[in-house]
Amino acid sequence: MDFAQADALNQAIRLLSLRHRARAAALIAPLGLHPGQEALLLELDRTGPRIQAQLSEALGVEPPSVTLMARKLEASGHIRRSPAPSDRRASIVELTDSGRELAERVKEVWRGLAEETVAGLPAAAAAEIPGLLAAMTANVAPRRTGPGRARAADSGG
Incomplete structure (x- = not known):
């Protein structure tokens, strides 16, 4: 991949991430929630009671973030x-x-945000996005440098 293509891809991912997070924050604020808290609620709704360490792993955030939420x-x-x-x-x-x-x-709120995010895309393309993003996420997952030590810092909240 040449630099122009790499730059376009990285910028698109960065901008989508920033805008999606900001839009999600604006939509959940009237519910009295801060970013990340909605994910914790949805995880508990999906799985039932969990130990905080399990929530940390499932949400991809550090244990102190789960404790605070x-x-x-x-x-x-x-x-x-x-x-x-x-x-x-x-x-x-x-x-x-x-x-x-x-x-x-x-x-x-989450359904509305998803619909807003893929508005104007063909249904088939929208259906492929979760799989594509999951593969991309796995590609940039923190690499282990030793027992229990991640190279990349977590920025979850």
Whole structure:
């Protein structure tokens, strides 16, 4: 790939990422959420109760980010944390009734954002995008440089 093509690709990905994140933030703000919290709610809605370390792995963010999000969502009554029976140092996180209701509202916002994002594209092209993006994401996943050590820093929030 020549530089012009590489530059165009990298710039397009960067701009899409920035705009999508900003648009998502604007859409979830009226729900009282900050970026990243919607992903945590949707993960719990999809999987049921999880240990915070599992949430960190599933969301692709560092454990302190999950801890901060969980504290805020717990304070607002959307999740409940309790000690894991097998390891009292670990916390199990689960949705409350209000969290399940909020997750349903987030799903509506998420559907709208997805439709907005692919507006004007042929349905067949839009259907291919998740697979293409998953492959691209895997291509740039952090590489391990040693036991449990990632080379690339996580910027999740």
